[in-house]
């Protein structure tokens with residue numbers, strides 16, 4: 520199993536934002552985490568990536584307990600994420616944004632960087648090549664020298680994914696990747712995510728409100744409501760689950 524999450528809970532004061540959350544994610548699978556506003560989805564991401572320490576429960580990545588490790592250690596171990604609100608280095612170029620993440624993967628230390636050792640030069644060439652390949656794949660290569668904040672919104676969202684992928688993750692967490700995209704951009708993004716899942720042999724856990732996107736992309740879904748899992752299963756099963764319909768109707772009212 521790639522990711523094993525058991526009985527994860529998080530209290531904020533008296534509020535149980537996440538309550539007894541257990542899931543397993545297999546290698547090379549796309550799972551959707553859905554639920555009404557405030558259900559606890561982003562809190563789950565923050566627990567998986569070490570931003571918050573859980574009140575209870577554990578997270579294992581390939582059998583190794585990574586619960587409440589520091590976020591950069593969790594990144595090194597293989598979980599990368601994007602954020603609901605874009606968090607690029609706005610004044611750096613597109614390429615520099617990717618290179619910052621790529622440096623999680625280099626094999627030289629401070630000594631190598633200062634004295635520009637052979638391994639440093641070799642690694643710098645590798646990192647640059649890999650960054651450019653990723654940008655090319657996401658249609659951003661021609662814009663690699665522009666400041667990140669000069670890109671249109673949809674491209675900034677794609678750049679966030681490139682940046683997360685640049686850390687060579689085993690599991691990619693995407694928080695509302697299609698938010699603010701037009702239908703064409705959303706359709707393209709679906710194809711991109713399917714492609715990277717297979718080519719990089721990674722798993723994806725994504726939060727998304729666009730149901731067409733979720734249903735078209737995810738192999739399994741987990742539905743949260745008030746911090747608790749109310750349904751799990753294939754998209755078509757979950758869609759017709761009365762508890763899920765009720766949770767979303769409540770939101771519509």
Ligand SMILES: Nc1ncnc2c1ncn2[C@@H]1O[C@H](COP(=O)(O)OP(=O)(O)OP(=O)(O)O)[C@@H](O)[C@H]1O
Pocket residue numbers: 531534536554555556557558559560561562563
């Ligand atoms: N740092 C925090 N301190 C206190 N309460 C918090 C904190 N973070 C989240 N919450 C609360 O926990 C609950 C779950 O929030 P969360 O952001 O995880 O929901 P969500 O499902 O991601 O919502 P949305 O779809 O609106 O992004 C909400 O009631 C929220 O107000």
